[in-house]
Amino acid sequence: MVIVMDFSSKHLWIFDVDNTLIKDVEHPEPFPDALALWNALMKKGRTLALLTNTGRLSARQIHGAVASAGFDVTVKNTFSAGAAAAAYVHNRFPGARCFVISEGGATEDFIARGLDVTNNPPIDYVAVGADRGLTFQRLNFATKMVHQGAPLLCISGSRDYPGVYLGHEDIYIGEGSIVAAIEHATGVKAIAVRKPLPEIVIETVKTLGFKINDAVIVGDNPASDIAGGKAAGIATILVRRNPDDIIPFDADGMDMAPDLEVDSLQEVIEML
Numbered sequence: 001m002v003i004v005m006d007f008s009s010k011h012l013w014i015f016d017v018d019n020t021l022i023k024d025v026e027h028p029e030p031f032p033d034a035l036a037l038w039n040a041l042m043k044k045g046r047t048l049a050l051l052t053n054t055g056r057l058s059a060r061q062i063h064g065a066v067a068s069a070g071f072d073v074t075v076k077n078t079f080s081a082g083a084a085a086a087a088y089v090h091n092r093f094p095g096a097r098c099f100v101i102s103e104g105g106a107t108e109d110f111i112a113r114g115l116d117v118t119n120n121p122p123i124d125y126v127a128v129g130a131d132r133g134l135t136f137q138r139l140n141f142a143t144k145m146v147h148q149g150a151p152l153l154c155i156s157g158s159r160d161y162p163g164v165y166l167g168h169e170d171i172y173i174g175e176g177s178i179v180a181a182i183e184h185a186t187g188v189k190a191i192a193v194r195k196p197l198p199e200i201v202i203e204t205v206k207t208l209g210f211k212i213n214d215a216v217i218v219g220d221n222p223a224s225d226i227a228g229g230k231a232a233g234i235a236t237i238l239v240r241r242n243p244d245d246i247i248p249f250d251a252d253g254m255d256m257a258p259d260l261e262v263d264s265l266q267e268v269i270e271m272l
């Protein structure tokens with residue numbers, strides 16, 4: 001007998017953003033099936049939240065992109081990789097002095113968490129997000145601080161990603177590649193703060209005031225959304241999207257089998 005999970009009883013629905021709700025944050029075109037499921041859940045009075053691995057934009061900026069695509073969501077319920085990294089540091093060292101490589105998004109998330117973002121030693125944590133304006137001087141300083149003992153955080157971990165910068169549409173090297181340079185130079189291994197790290201999924205559920213067994217995550221990526229959701233102990237739904245738009249992540253032998261797999265999120269509406 002196949003036991004089908006009862007999704008209709010779940011009160012917190014956490015959605016991945018890129019390639020699940022919208023194409024990506026720089027091209028915020030909604031997927032119609034996602035918008036239909038979102039509105040059906042809203043009608044039922046469910047709590048809806050976003051959890052994205054995007055680290056180059058702040059939670060506020062990601063919220064703006066998703067809201068512009070027609071999804072009714074609050075900034076408070078928007079969790080970026082930068083916000084997750086800030087929570088990770090805050091939980092270990094409130095008010096830590098952090099050197100942050102970012103285009104501004106992660107910096108905003110760190111300041112919002114009450115961390116001390118600074119360019120001067122002593123540095124307690126080095127956190128690295130994508131930064132298309134990164135200078136040698138900042139990369140070298142980050143390396144020095146890690147050499148001197150500051151833990152190295154990788155905010156998300158894309159090797160590269162499509163985007164628009166100073167008006168140019170291109171593929172850009174991501175934070176994973178910048179972190180690889182610092183790891184190579186120091187011999188220190190970075191902590192990757194992103195899905196599938198279960199801690200950030202659990203943190204999101206707790207921050208919103210729900211229990212683990214009352215939450216669902218919906219995403220397109222087995223190695224990030226599903227592996228992270230399963231390891232956190234929440235229900236998981238995989239939506240099959242364009243495979244070329246699935247960003248590769250290292251799930252390192254984690255369980256990537258979703259509780260439900262669908263071609264369209266319309267199928268989930270029928271289960272509510």
Ligand SMILES: [Mg+2]
Binds near residue numbers: 219
């Ligand atoms: Mg995605």
